[in-house]
Amino acid sequence: MSKGWNITCEGLTVRYRTRESYTTALREFNGSFASGRITVVFGPSGSGKTTLLNAAATLLKPTEGRVSYDGKNPYELPRTELLALRREIGISFQQPVFVSQLTLWENVELVLNSSGKLDDEHRELAVYLAKQLGIEKLLSKKSHEVSGGELRRASIVMALAKNPSIVILDEPTAYLDEESSKQVVEILRELKEKGKTIIVATHDPELIGIADVTYRLRYGRIVGSERGS
Ligand SMILES: Nc1ncnc2c1ncn2[C@@H]1O[C@H](COP(=O)(O)OP(=O)(O)O)[C@@H](O)[C@H]1O
Ligand SMILES: [Mg+2]
Structure with a gap:
């Protein structure tokens, strides 16, 4: 399965509870993330x-409102279907997470394994992505032995090596130089061609420039939305 999904958010509200109070981080967000589009x-x-992004990825349950995948509420799916859906989501977190005792390559394999995709086809895809991002020589290193920008690129390889239907990248070009950022743009274009559902959070004008749809947020609310060509 590698087609994209159409993800729709209706009245999506997320509140974080802290000890004394709560923060409403997202307020009544209405929008959608379509297959074959960079949003x-x-x-x-x-x-x-x-x-x-985390709510769209089903990692954070809405406080109010809903997220739906091709019209279905993921939280109403049988547990096994929800897990299968999550295996189709490739996510690069804003703060990348690695098992520090393992090499970067072993971290990639760990993600492939947990998605049931630890095979030659996906290992080859991982190597292809690592070459594209210029980190293939670093894969034998551990996470504390490489720079922040290199880790960011490794986390993109981890997200994409399983050939997910849904790609979610949280600030993928943070700490990247111009050359690496261009490679990320190239990769996003390729993913779009393949019909993936692509969601990116960024400050990078280059990435905003290739978007098909943008949502501009401020204090948890949409203050602007544009649809490109
Ligand atoms: N786990 C959390 N607990 C409490 N507040 C949080 C948590 N995560 C984020 N927030 C708060 O929610 C708001 C939105 O955060 P976030 O979604 O990380 O914004 P952005 O990614 O645009 O920087 C901020 O005010 C942040 O401090
Ligand atoms: Mg953030």
């Missing part, structure tokens, strides 16, 4: 971008 979420720090 970019942008806005200042703290505006709710990461919250929206």
Whole structure:
């Protein structure tokens, strides 16, 4: 399965509870993320971008409103179907997560394994992506032995090596130089050609420039939305 899904958010509200109070990080977000489209979420720090991505990824349950995948509420699916859906989501977190005792390559394999995709086809895809991003020589290193930008690129390889239907990248070009950022743009174009559902949170004008649809957030609300060509 590698087609995209159409993800729709209706009245999506996420509130975080803290000890004394709560923060409404996302307020009544209405929008959609379509297959074969690059949708970019942008806005200042703290505006709710990461919250929206995590809610769209079914990693954060809405406080109010809903997220649906091809019209279905993921939280109403049988457990096994929800897990199967999550295996189709490739996500690169804003703060990439690695098992520090393992090499970058072993981290990639761990993700492939947990998605039931630890085979030659997906290993080859991982190597292809690592070459594209210029980190193939670093795969034998551990996460503390490489730079922030290199880790960011490794986390993109981890997200994409399983050939997911849904690609969610949280600030993928943060800490990247111009050359690496261009490679990320190229990869996003290729994913779009394949009909993936692509959601990106960013401040990077280059990425905003290739979006088919943008949502601009401020204090958890949409303050602008544009549809490209
Ligand atoms: N786990 C959390 N607990 C409490 N508040 C949070 C948590 N995560 C984020 N927030 C708050 O929610 C708001 C939106 O955060 P976030 O979605 O990370 O925004 P962005 O990605 O645009 O910087 C911010 O005010 C942030 O401080
Ligand atoms: Mg964020």
